[in-house]
Amino acid sequence: MVRLVNVHKRFGDNEVLKGIDLEVHRGDILVIIGPSGSGKSTLLRSINHLETIDEGEIWIEDIQVTLPLKGRKYEKHINQIRQQLGMVFQHFNLFPHMTVMENITMAPMLLKKIPRKAAEEKASQLLKKVDLIDKVNFFPAQLSGGQKQRVAIARALAMEPKVMLFDEVTSALDPELIGEVNKVMKKLAEEHMTMLIVTHEMRFAAEVADHVVFMADGVIVEQGPPDQLFKNPVEERTKRFLSEVFK
Amino acid sequence: MEGLNFSVVLEYYPILLEGLLWTCILCVSSIALSLVCGVPLAVGSISKNRAVQLPTNFFLWVFRGTPLLLQLFLIYFGLPQIGIYLSPVASGILGLGIHYAVYNADVMRTGIVAVESGQHEGSRSLGLSKAQTMRKVIIPQALRNVAPPLGNNLIALLKESALVSIITVPELTLSAQRAISDTFRPFEFYIAAGAIYYCVNYLLELSLKRVEMKTAMYR
Numbered sequence: 522m523v524r525l526v527n528v529h530k531r532f533g534d535n536e537v538l539k540g541i542d543l544e545v546h547r548g549d550i551l552v553i554i555g556p557s558g559s560g561k562s563t564l565l566r567s568i569n570h571l572e573t574i575d576e577g578e579i580w581i582e583d584i585q586v587t588l589p590l591k592g593r594k595y596e597k598h599i600n601q602i603r604q605q606l607g608m609v610f611q612h613f614n615l616f617p618h619m620t621v622m623e624n625i626t627m628a629p630m631l632l633k634k635i636p637r638k639a640a641e642e643k644a645s646q647l648l649k650k651v652d653l654i655d656k657v658n659f660f661p662a663q664l665s666g667g668q669k670q671r672v673a674i675a676r677a678l679a680m681e682p683k684v685m686l687f688d689e690v691t692s693a694l695d696p697e698l699i700g701e702v703n704k705v706m707k708k709l710a711e712e713h714m715t716m717l718i719v720t721h722e723m724r725f726a727a728e729v730a731d732h733v734v735f736m737a738d739g740v741i742v743e744q745g746p747p748d749q750l751f752k753n754p755v756e757e758r759t760k761r762f763l764s765e766v767f768k
Numbered sequence: 769m770e771g772l773n774f775s776v777v778l779e780y781y782p783i784l785l786e787g788l789l790w791t792c793i794l795c796v797s798s799i800a801l802s803l804v805c806g807v808p809l810a811v812g813s814i815s816k817n818r819a820v821q822l823p824t825n826f827f828l829w830v831f832r833g834t835p836l837l838l839q840l841f842l843i844y845f846g847l848p849q850i851g852i853y854l855s856p857v858a859s860g861i862l863g864l865g866i867h868y869a870v871y872n873a874d875v876m877r878t879g880i881v882a883v884e885s886g887q888h889e890g891s892r893s894l895g896l897s898k899a900q901t902m903r904k905v906i907i908p909q910a911l912r913n914v915a916p917p918l919g920n921n922l923i924a925l926l927k928e929s930a931l932v933s934i935i936t937v938p939e940l941t942l943s944a945q946r947a948i949s950d951t952f953r954p955f956e957f958y959i960a961a962g963a964i965y966y967c968v969n970y971l972l973e974l975s976l977k978r979v980e981m982k983t984a985m986y987r
Contacts, residue, residue: 601895603895610889632894
C-alpha cells in the first residue's frame, strides 16, 4: 500500500533521513516511535510530499509519489496523491474562519465536486463517529484541543483517503484529552483503515499497532510486532530509549 | 465684518445633496476597485515567481511614491494624449481605486504573511492547489486579520475623494465651491461640507466596526 525505498532527506548539511526502507500493507497500522529529532515526522511528511525527499522513491499502491515532474504537472500529480492520504497534525491546522461543518465539507465539495447536501450528510456521519455532532456550527476557537483534533480527523476522513497519517496528534493535548482522540483512532483501527502513526504514547502504540518501527538519528534501528519490540527489543539503542520512556 | 449665516446652506441643499450622491458613487466604486485590485497585488508582491513579483513591486513602488493628485492629472489630462478618453468620474474612480489598491495591497500582504504556515499545510494536505489554498484558506483569514488597518485606508479614501474636485467631478467639495461662488459664503459651505463628510465617515466607521466584530467572533 505504502512503500518507501532508500529515502534520504537533508536540511542543508543535516541528513535527517538516511536511507529509509519501509512497507505498509493495506489495513495495517504502523506506529513509528523514537526520540525527538529522529526523523519520524519528516518521514511521515515526506509521504504526502510536505517535505521533498532528496533521494529514493515513495509509492502509494502503484503510483510513485516522487515522480520527477515540474510545474503544473507536478502540482497536479501531488494534489491527486494528497487526496488519497489523510493527514492529521500535532497542532490541528483547522481553518479558524470556518465552522466545524465547513471545515469538513470544503475539500470534498471543492475537489471532488460533491454537492453540498451530500457533503454535509457525510460530514454529519463523520461527526457522529468522532462524537461531535452537537458542535456542527461551532468555530474551532470554541472547541477544546481534543475536540479540535477529532474534527481534524473527521476532516481528513471526509476525503475518503486510502491511508491516514497521524503526526504526533496527541502531543499538544492536555493529558485528560488524549484518551478521546486515541479512542477515535482505535475505532479507525477496528475498521481496518491503513494508518501510519507517529506518537510518543507507548501504551497506545502497543495497543493498536500491527507493526512498530523504532527510529533514531534518521535510520530505522529496529522494527517488529509491538509485543516483540516493547518486551524483547534486540538493539541496544531501542532498549535505552524504552527504558527512558518507561522509567 | 459680515456675520455668519448658516441658513443660506439650507437654500442650497439640493446642490450639496447632489454632491453627496456623487461622493457616494465615487467612494463606493473606488473602494470596491481598491479591494478587488488589492488582493492580486498583495499576492503578486510576495509571489515566489520573480516574473510576477518584480513588476508587481515596481507598480506598487511607483503608485506609492507619487502623489494622488499627480496620478489623477495623468489619468484625466494625460491619457487622452494616447487616445484614452475617460470621463471625470471614471478618471476619479480609477485614480482613487488604484492609489488605494496599492495601500490596501501592502496591508493585505502583511495579513497574508501573518497566517500560520500550518494553514498552508492543512490545506495542501487535503489536496488543494496553491491557488485554491490562497482563495479559500489564506486570503479570507488575512482579510479578517487586517480588517482594522484596511478600514483606516477606506476612511482615508473617503476623505481624499475631495481631491477629484480638481478634475471637475461634481462631488461634495466641488458642489460646495459652486454654492460659494453663488453666495460668497465660504465659511458656511465649507463647514457644511465638512459636517457631511464627517457624518458619512461616521457611518463608514460604524459599518467597519460591525465587520470587525463579526470577524472577531471566530477567534
